[in-house]
Amino acid sequence: EPEVTQTPSHQVTQMGQEVILRCVPISNHLYFYWYRQILGQKVEFLVSFYNNEISEKSEIFDDQFSVERPDGSNFTLKIRSTKLEDSAMYFCASSEQGAGEQYFGPGTRLTVT
């Protein structure tokens, strides 16, 4: 069964450093998303991406964040200058259609020290 994959599973970085989280969505999916979950809190929407551009972004997704689909398979989330409060699980998701089920990857645990 096709699945969304994410690398790395755990990333530790120092405050102020740049990190890139990688995702490989399901191959025939056209819509891509990033969510995050701070420990003990809800899963929160960050950004949606379709047709090589951002469809929507939340208030959390400020200028420090960017997304890219550098080739036909990868979807990346970059945080330019990490802050302590960026420590969270980051989940990538994809869907075949806009409406309907979004399928999530296993997540990347980001720890900012």
Added chain:
Amino acid sequence: DQQVKQNSPSLSVQEGRISILNCDYTNSMFDYFLWYKKYPAEGPTFLISISSIKDKNEDGRFTVFLNKSAKHLSLHIVPSQPGDSAVYFCAASVSVGAGSYQLTFGKGTKLSVIP
């Protein structure tokens, strides 16, 4: 901003019995509702969904009921099995343009099925 609420943080059920997980929402623009199951250190796994134009959707042991007038949905699992023990998230979907949809999640309900 709690547009999707799961008021029960935990639920314990005996194996073989019915598990009922509840979810309330406030935004009338939500048009699709989903349930996800999550194990520790894993991503949410899609379980079952329902469109806002329906009031019931069934898939094996899982049934989701939607009451639009009450802005309430529930997930029934019957019979419950120990492997169902996980955190269950209710999510609601709304269009954010260009055909993309944003999911808003509840806080989750931890289900424990006791053998």
